[in-house]
Amino acid sequence: MSRKINIWANLDWISVLVYLILLMTGWISIYSAVYNDAHQSIFDTSQLYGKQLIWIVAALFIAAIVMMTDSRFFPFFSYFFYAFTLLMLVAVLFFGTEISGQKAWFQFAGMQMQPAEFAKMATALALAQYLSNSKQKINDPRELLNIAVLVFLPVLLIMLQPDAGSAIVFLSFMLVLFREGMSGYVLFFMFVLLILSVLALLMTEVNMILLLVLLAFISHLVLGRNIKLSLKAGLLFLLISLTVVGVFFLRSPHIQLEIKLLVAALTSCFILFFAALKIRKKYAPLLLGLLAAALVYTYSVDYVFENLLMPHQKSRINIVLGVDDDPLGQSYNINQSKIAIGSGGLTGKGFLQGTQTKFNFVPEQSTDFIFCTIGEEWGFAGSFVILSLFIFFLLRLVYLAERQRSAFARIYGYSLISILFTHIVINIGMTIGLVPVIGIPLPFISYGGSAMWSYTIMLFIFLRLDAGRTEFLK
Amino acid sequence: MTDRFSDRKFIIGGMIVLPMLFFLARLFFLQVIDPSYKLSADSNVLRNVTQYPSRGLIYDRNGELLVFNEPAYDLMVVPGQLAPFDTAEFCSVLDITKEYVDEEIRKAREYSMFRSSVFLKQISSRNYAVLQEKLHRFPGFYVQSRTLRKYPRDIAAHILGYVGEVDNRIIADNPGYISGDYIGITGIERTYEKELRGDKGVNIFLVDVHNRIMGPYQEGRFNKSATVGSDVTLSLDAALQEYGEKLMQNKIGSIVAIEPSTGEILSLVSAPTYNPDLLVGRVRSRNYRKLASDTLNPLFNRALMAHYPPGSIFKVVNGLIALQEGIVNERTTYSCPGHYTAGRLTVRCRHHFSPVAMQGALQVSCNSYFAHNFRAILDHPKYGSVTNGFNVWSDHVRSFGLGERLETDFPNELRGNVPLASYFDRFYGENRWRSLQMVSLGIGQGELSVTPIQMANMTAAIANRGYYITPHIMKSIENSEIDPAFKKINQTSIDSVWFEPVIEGMYRAVNGPDGGTARMAQVNGLDICGKTGTVQNPHGENHSAFIAFAPRENPRIAIAVYVENAGYGSTWAAPIASLMIEKYLAGEISASRRWLEQRMMDGDFINRARPVNTVTAAGEQD
Numbered sequence A: 001m002s003r004k005i006n007i008w009a010n011l012d013w014i015s016v017l018v019y020l021i022l023l024m025t026g027w028i029s030i031y032s033a034v035y036n037d038a039h040q041s042i043f044d045t046s047q048l049y050g051k052q053l054i055w056i057v058a059a060l061f062i063a064a065i066v067m068m069t070d071s072r073f074f075p076f077f078s079y080f081f082y083a084f085t086l087l088m089l090v091a092v093l094f095f096g097t098e099i100s101g102q103k104a105w106f107q108f109a110g111m112q113m114q115p116a117e118f119a120k121m122a123t124a125l126a127l128a129q130y131l132s133n134s135k136q137k138i139n140d141p142r143e144l145l146n147i148a149v150l151v152f153l154p155v156l157l158i159m160l161q162p163d164a165g166s167a168i169v170f171l172s173f174m175l176v177l178f179r180e181g182m183s184g185y186v187l188f189f190m191f192v193l194l195i196l197s198v199l200a201l202l203m204t205e206v207n208m209i210l211l212l213v214l215l216a217f218i219s220h221l222v223l224g225r226n227i228k229l230s231l232k233a234g235l236l237f238l239l240i241s242l243t244v245v246g247v248f249f250l251r252s253p254h255i256q257l258e259i260k261l262l263v264a265a266l267t268s269c270f271i272l273f274f275a276a277l278k279i280r281k282k283y284a285p286l287l288l289g290l291l292a293a294a295l296v297y298t299y300s301v302d303y304v305f306e307n308l309l310m311p312h313q314k315s316r317i318n319i320v321l322g323v324d325d326d327p328l329g330q331s332y333n334i335n336q337s338k339i340a341i342g343s344g345g346l347t348g349k350g351f352l353q354g355t356q357t358k359f360n361f362v363p364e365q366s367t368d369f370i371f372c373t374i375g376e377e378w379g380f381a382g383s384f385v386i387l388s389l390f391i392f393f394l395l396r397l398v399y400l401a402e403r404q405r406s407a408f409a410r411i412y413g414y415s416l417i418s419i420l421f422t423h424i425v426i427n428i429g430m431t432i433g434l435v436p437v438i439g440i441p442l443p444f445i446s447y448g449g450s451a452m453w454s455y456t457i458m459l460f461i462f463l464r465l466d467a468g469r470t471e472f473l474k
Numbered sequence B: 001m002t003d004r005f006s007d008r009k010f011i012i013g014g015m016i017v018l019p020m021l022f023f024l025a026r027l028f029f030l031q032v033i034d035p036s037y038k039l040s041a042d043s044n045v046l047r048n049v050t051q052y053p054s055r056g057l058i059y060d061r062n063g064e065l066l067v068f069n070e071p072a073y074d075l076m077v078v079p080g081q082l083a084p085f086d087t088a089e090f091c092s093v094l095d096i097t098k099e100y101v102d103e104e105i106r107k108a109r110e111y112s113m114f115r116s117s118v119f120l121k122q123i124s125s126r127n128y129a130v131l132q133e134k135l136h137r138f139p140g141f142y143v144q145s146r147t148l149r150k151y152p153r154d155i156a157a158h159i160l161g162y163v164g165e166v167d168n169r170i171i172a173d174n175p176g177y178i179s180g181d182y183i184g185i186t187g188i189e190r191t192y193e194k195e196l197r198g199d200k201g202v203n204i205f206l207v208d209v210h211n212r213i214m215g216p217y218q219e220g221r222f223n224k225s226a227t228v229g230s231d232v233t234l235s236l237d238a239a240l241q242e243y244g245e246k247l248m249q250n251k252i253g254s255i256v257a258i259e260p261s262t263g264e265i266l267s268l269v270s271a272p273t274y275n276p277d278l279l280v281g282r283v284r285s286r287n288y289r290k291l292a293s294d295t296l297n298p299l300f301n302r303a304l305m306a307h308y309p310p311g312s313i314f315k316v317v318n319g320l321i322a323l324q325e326g327i328v329n330e331r332t333t334y335s336c337p338g339h340y341t342a343g344r345l346t347v348r349c350r351h352h353f354s355p356v357a358m359q360g361a362l363q364v365s366c367n368s369y370f371a372h373n374f375r376a377i378l379d380h381p382k383y384g385s386v387t388n389g390f391n392v393w394s395d396h397v398r399s400f401g402l403g404e405r406l407e408t409d410f411p412n413e414l415r416g417n418v419p420l421a422s423y424f425d426r427f428y429g430e431n432r433w434r435s436l437q438m439v440s441l442g443i444g445q446g447e448l449s450v451t452p453i454q455m456a457n458m459t460a461a462i463a464n465r466g467y468y469i470t471p472h473i474m475k476s477i478e479n480s481e482i483d484p485a486f487k488k489i490n491q492t493s494i495d496s497v498w499f500e501p502v503i504e505g506m507y508r509a510v511n512g513p514d515g516g517t518a519r520m521a522q523v524n525g526l527d528i529c530g531k532t533g534t535v536q537n538p539h540g541e542n543h544s545a546f547i548a549f550a551p552r553e554n555p556r557i558a559i560a561v562y563v564e565n566a567g568y569g570s571t572w573a574a575p576i577a578s579l580m581i582e583k584y585l586a587g588e589i590s591a592s593r594r595w596l597e598q599r600m601m602d603g604d605f606i607n608r609a610r611p612v613n614t615v616t617a618a619g620e621q622d
């Protein structure tokens, strides 16, 4: 059954207001970042800020068009749109323009289009359509496999460009799956993997052993639920493995790290096995398996890092981990970024008064590093307002997603939230040196038409679904 | 529709808020708590001053300094930091006009308000001293120190090359260079750019509103010091190079001298040359335009790039090939009636003792002998066809490093030309050509062309009795190794036993009892072995050419000399080569040969004012 309703009246104007504030903040920040005496008008379309205004106006038109679209259109066309973006992702590998080593852009008539941006939206729609119609349980391995194929097909194509930054964003769909009932262990498992990866790159062999001991202890505790026994086992485990490794290996630099680790692992397994026998026999293989998996994983992280990553990717990761420091190389940008934000103080230097962001600074000052301008000119007050706006915006979207009656709209809403969230965290995280430099923009604020339009469409599809939530009952 | 996972919205909400709160905490620390990023109210400007490293010094083989660095000062401007200043005083300090100031500031503003632009390049040290005192009155300006190349002796311009500022094209081709950087453009400055340039650094200073540097930002925590370039030692002998350039003054041509046992280049003269100081600093572009438009083309490195037919010099190689292939032996003779005639073709020779064997033929440079000799190679039945015979010959020639780039450590070397049979197949048609048509190749004319460095290298291969080491100018690099390719022995296809008769012929050409073509090159006690060449030049007077090495046993120098439009090889190239050898081996020219030295230095083939009383050596021929 269907009812005619006024979508404009039902539109969530609060979200729209925040959206507009973010767009204006971006526009003014770009003006300040590339401010030039010769072109003082913020409407000067020969400059980036003038161009951004054109993108903004166009984005509002696009938003209006999306709002006037029949909401049945989106689920109906989602697979078609998904297939179409996959085709575009293939096409861009052949016909795209190569910009700094990446074949990620189509260029025509002075305009640029990045299919990966639209792939995020298409995947979100397709995932929503698939999940909302699936009769299978989400934790069913076959169902998880189907979902994985759906999400990783575009990721694979994007990795071929290669554009690791955009590909990473797709990991955020995990959040959607979690909301739809995927086991929380999967998220926890991902989180542990992340921590292990970071630690594996930072650690010497001694620390690695400590880490393994800690892991063994925790699993022992979880399975056995006997703190005294676990502590005893852990301590024994630690002492013996350290002694073995210490006596035989640490003093000889000629022995390969792998061999040291192997010996450490074998010793640990041996001890753990006996410790486990005391809890419950059936857990012993599980414990050993866990430990072995952790060992293999930490070692493979090292291997991937040393052998498979490009030098620039390595150095970006190293900088965040604080492993190496070269002021004129990769970390120069991060240092400059931190100086800019840090020099903003509590209230900032004032509009157009920021010098760092305009002076010998990173090339992406109006795109990926736009947050520096905000931090420098408006200080902590400005950072606080912008971050709070983002938090409010995301929570508002969660609220909207939860009030949806159709699973399609809810799942799509969470996809939107996850994508925006990932962008915000990675982008701001990299400007303050907490995340490796991954070239993805700050939504609605960074310079650039392609990304802005893509986020606008994504957002307004959701707002359109929300406005029409009472139209159809599913 | 409600679902049982609806409570997870709280977990998700928490997952969103938590990292954001963490970021806020971090930002609070960075922006409010941590003092290390704060700038005080009156020194709120940071200035990133690039530290340009000085390029590595260049020494000759005896440790004599060839290139060093001199400080220079560029005045920089940051338009966003400018304040009104006394333009009249400013102009008088710097000897510039107000128009210049306005124009440069306009350009700088256009580039960027907050990045620095060069306002005035290389201000003199006198102006710099005055400016230093008054700089605080001109906020927005600061001085950037650079270094410029300086040459104690004005020699070896072609070898050293020059350094220039990168342009957009160079930046596009060489990642890592940015506007304002210098780069080696020619010569060893270019080949060894990576070693010579060093690494840039940066100093970040706090600057107050009065344009005073308040000190390094955060005790220099973000500074990076520059690393100076590596010093290098060339195999060049500066004294010999200077002497060679003097001998070649007012001439067009080149001298290349190589140490045969190592392949090290001792001297490489390209005449006319230019003063290397001309291409340094502010005057560079003006002087460059002047030099580039000079009809004598002084920028052109003839030693590496000029193509000449080798002329009679090449008889040495043809003799070796015939011996190696067993076409002739030391005792094989041909008679010479003063010319070589076959069918309608006649190659002139001169009157000399006859018949001649290999040594004698090289001593007197007999055209008849080498015409017979060359046709005998091509027509020998064991090859089955002229085409095959020709390719055997061509392969031998190429084994001397001819017809291909030698891959020395100079950036712009050319390959010359040694034809293949396929070339004549295209020209005459397959199997439609005979050895008779090729006969000019036997005496080093025709389709052959070589560069002077290839000739010197070929001479080194003969001096070594069958191998050469790729010629190179770099002897050692501080903290680094030279290319291992410059230690590798390249064998020619001629066995060492065949060199003795040919070297005997070359010895007799210089020191021979009677009728040697290069007796002007004889220096007592030095045992010079050489071969003259007179290269037919359809565009004018013949080119004078000479190759030589000395001493005969354990040679220490192999040399090739070309003097364009100077006529016989024996009159100019041979004496010049002998003077170079004498200078290098003996240290100075003996009194009895001073007249010859004077005559060579006076020789002028550019202004066509040749000395009137040309002394003609007995039996002068190519």
Ligand SMILES: [Zn+2]
Binding pocket: B336, B338, B339, B349, B350, B352, B365, B366, B367, B368, B369
């Ligand atoms: Zn003759």
